[in-house]
Amino acid sequence: MNKNLLHIRNLSIGYGSKIVAGDLSAIIPSGELICLLGSNGTGKSTLMRSICGFQPVLGGLIVIDNREVHQLNEKELSKQIAVVLTDRVVVPNASVQELVGYGRSPYTGMLGRLNGMDKIIVARAMEQCGIAHKKDSLLTSLSDGERQKAFIAKALAQDTPLIILDEPTAFLDLPARVEIMQLLRDIANTSGKSILMSTHDLDLALQLSDRLWLLQNGGPLITGSPEDLLLKNAFQKMFQHKGIVFDNKTGLFKVMHAQHSQVAVKGHGFEYVLLRRALSRKGVRLVKANPEDCNRLEVNKDAQKPFSLYVDDQCIQSEDSVEVFVNRVLAAKSLLEVQSESRVLSE
Amino acid sequence: MTPIFQRKSVLIPLSLGFLLILAALNLALGSVNIPIAEVVDIVTGKGSSNVIWENILLRTRLPQTIVALGAGMALGVAGLLMQTLFRNPLAGPSVLGISSGSSLGVGFVLLVAGQVWGFSFSRLGIWGDLAIITASLGGAFAVLALILFISHKIGGTLSVLIIGVMIGYLSNSVVGVLKFYSMEEDVHNYVIWGLGSFSRMSVDRAYLFAIITIVPSLLALFLSKSLNLMALGDRYASNLGLKIKRARLLIILCAGTLTAIVTAFCGPIIFIGMAVPHLAKLVSRTSNHLYLICNACILGAATALLCNLLARLPGMESELPINSVTAFIGAPVVISVIWKKRKENF
Structure with a gap:
């Protein structure tokens, strides 16, 4: 257990003479679920295809089970790596059972x-x-999630130590994404197979994978457990982008809104957080109310209508809906203090 | 649960029975009315008092039946192979340009020989027939060799398809030029050849034809595993251990040979090769080519026999050209299959 199934050393990938990414090194230990993350165009699919032996590498080595992938013939490779592709293949009249049965092809005789x-x-x-x-059932009659499960079952039937999936959750809705990821997690745990998948679902990858491969534009590949990568601040570098901030504690992205005004608020709790979020979206920042602020908002979570608007220390309106309250606040122009710094980013 | 008539144990005997009935009808029916008892006697070798009947049966209807059977089987299988290889429901044996190659070969013999040497091949009897068959095979195999070479050199399946279609257009245009400069009689003969026929062979040659079509059709069963994987797309097929280039070469070789043989002996028979695979996929709900090829064999033979029967229905003075009948039967089949699929998928 936990021996390394696959090594990549100083790999360069690309087409013809054009190198998409170079200097890639990584390992796949047995029984781990590994997620490959990276923006579009960084070469995720090219890397996957190179590992699968679908396209020649431009330099470096991919070694599986102590043998170089590109020196194995189709038959040998078919017993090492099983793939699930993004392409939507239409196989006329094929049932789920037939498809999964084709997964046994490397082991069947001439007539299959x-x-x-x-x-x-x-x-x-x-x-x-x-x-x-x-x-x-016919493959054509399945939902996208069921189809994906059928193709994963095909890969399982192929009985290989490594399964590679190219964006298996790409066309699925959220519950189906979680289900497929959990299924893959479960397969890695119970069967000892290694699974390498590319994905854009960072939050799911952080929660469910043993190891992440972060592919940066042009390389190199940053690898490690999700927690170690969080410690190393790897994600901030990876997803540097205006208006997006990666929160190491939650493992989630925060969208930053440009703020042009602020308003004083008294209160705290869940209701306060919700109000802050809703106002932030509209460009209004909340600041803590001082005792002398006679124009302010108050949040009282125990009241029947938790959100109140105070003008000259008089409560002029209480609401229980954030939406209605926010509209009311935005209408009360006198309340909002326009900020001198033109654009401040905040959550 | 699959309906009872779609289970393999029921379907194959059922369709074989249907095929036998069609073959029997082909022997029994025709413009000359021969009593059934006499037909049975003649075919089983007991002979008949009526020499004309014996001649009609043994020299016309029997070879026609055998040829239709072999040709239908070969075209059905070739069409299925092409539709799976190219993952295209409109593909058929003619997409690789092989029958166009045949036409070109025959065009050279029928049209150019008349110009250059000043005689018509049609007047040469058996030697003329042999020359046509040889020319047709020559043209077809030349195109086949070219396609195989291209398929070996370049990667994509789609490119092979496009190049095949382009070769078809090229040969047609050359034939057009040949026709333009040819004698009227030669052009007439060429047009007749192009209409296709199951009745150009003696009984001996019909048996030979049956062997060289039925054997490769059945050999295609050994391609069924490759075909099953090719249907999943090149990447999945290769990942499942298939040597794509070799498999594609063998599939093209098999389909091409079948098409070349049928075209050489019967002329270019249209539509059977395209319609039969749809029927084969319709009767049994499977993607497994082991069964689909069996279906295509039986249904191909049955369709050709049915067309042959309709081409010379009792009461008609002369035979209809076989290609008019195949298109008449084939087109509605393809349309109805597409119609049915449309309903299922949405």
């Missing part, structure tokens, strides 16, 4: 017939991916 053992492996793969109840 499945023996008893193959059939058991196929059934088990469909069971593990939670698609067994649809085994006789």
Whole structure:
């Protein structure tokens, strides 16, 4: 357990003479779920295709099970790496069971017939991916999530130590994304297979993967456990962009809004956080009210209508809806203090 | 659960029975009315008192039936191979330009020979037939070799398809030029060849034809694993251990040979190769080519027999050109399949 299944050393990838990314080094230990992250155009797909042996590398080494990937023939490679691609293939008349059965091709004879053992492996793969109840359905009749499960089951049936998935969650809705990621997590845990997937779902990747590969434009590849990368502030560098800030504590991005005015507020708690968020979106920053502020907002979470607007120490309005309250505040121009610094970014 | 008639154990015997009935009808029906009992006697070798009937059956209907059977089978399989390889429901045996190559070969013999040596091949009898067959095979295999070379040199399946179609256009344009400068009689002969026919062969040659079409059709069963994987797309196929280039070469070689043989002996038969794969996929709900090829064999033979039967229905003075009948049957089949799919998918 935990030996290294795959090594990448000083790899350069690209097409012809054009290097997309160079100086890439990484490892895939056995039984780990690894997420490859990177902006569009950094060469995520090219890296995946190079590892799968679909395209030649421009330099460096990819070694799986002590052998160089590009020196293995199709048959040998098909027993090492199984892939799930982003391309939406339409296979006329293919049922889920047939597709998963094709995953056994590296092991079947000339006519491709499945023996008893193959059939058991196929059934088990469909069971593990939670698609067994649809085994006789046509692929064309499945939802996107179910399709993805069927293709993952195909990769499982191929019985390889490494499974590579190119953006398996790309076309899925949020619940289906979480489900697919959990399924992959579960496969890595129970089967000891290594899984490498590319994704844009940073939050899910941080929570579910053992290791992240961050591909920067042109390389190199920054790798490590999500926690270590958080410690090293790797994400800030990676996603440097105006108006986006990565919060190491939550592992989430924060969108910063330009603020042009501010208003005094008294109060705290969940209601306060919500009000701050809603006003921030409109360009209004909340500041803590001093005792002498006679124009202010008050948040009282115990009141029936928690949001109150005070003008000259008189409560002129109380609301229980953030939306209505925010509109009221924005209408009361006298309340808002226009800031001298033109644009201040804040959450 | 699949409906009972779609289960493999029921379907194959059922369609084989249907095929036998069609073959029997091809023997029994025709412009001359021969009693069924006599037909049975003649075909089983007991002979008949009526020599004319015996001649009609053994020299016309029997070879026609055998040729239709072999040709239909070969074209059905070739069409299926092409549709899977190119992942295109409109592909057929003719997409690689092989039948155009045949036409070009035959065009040279029928049209140029008349100009250069001043005689018509059609007057040469058996030697003329052989010359046409040889020219057709020559043209077809020349194109096939070219396609295989291109397929080996370049990667993409789509490029092979486009180049095949372009070769088709090129040969058609050369044939057009040849026709323009040819004698009227030669052009007439060429047009007749182009209409296709199952009735150009003696019974001996029909048996030979049956062997060289049915055997490669059945050999295609050994390509079924490659075809299953090719249907998933080149990347998945390669990831599942398939040597893509070799598989593609073998598939093109098999389909090309079948098309070349049928075109050489029967002329370019249209539509069967395109329509039959749709029928084959319609009757059994599977993507496994082991079954699809069996279906294409049986249904291809059955369709050709049906077309042959319709081409010379009792009561008609002469035979219709076979290609008019195949298009008449094939087009509605393709339309109805597309229609049915449309309903399923949405």
